[in-house]
Amino acid sequence: MKRGADEEGPITEEQMVGILREADRSPVAEVARKEHKVSEQTIYVWRRRFGKLEPADIKRLRELEAENAKLKRMVAERCAESRSFLAGDVGAAT
Secondary structure (H helix, E strand, O other), X not given: XXXXXXXXXXXXXXXXXXXXXXXXXXXXXXXXXXXXXXOHHHHHHHHHHHOOOOHHHHHHHHHHHHHHHHHHHXXXXXXXXXXXXXXXXXXXXX
């Protein structure tokens, strides 16, 4: 779970949760924090955001959020079609 010095880009949510779990397992959380070069405040924010989630839970959460967004778009499209139909624009809905 250690990030290499040459690794670029932001830390993924899975990595954040992995670092938190590593800090939980470590007798001294300070070691894990320093190893991954994150501040104590960052660890605090991650704990508030992710609680006791595991990396696999984050992946599932992301899948559910994507599905939810898709369903919301479908409902919005259906509502727009209904409004168009009720307004008498039958041809515009198709």
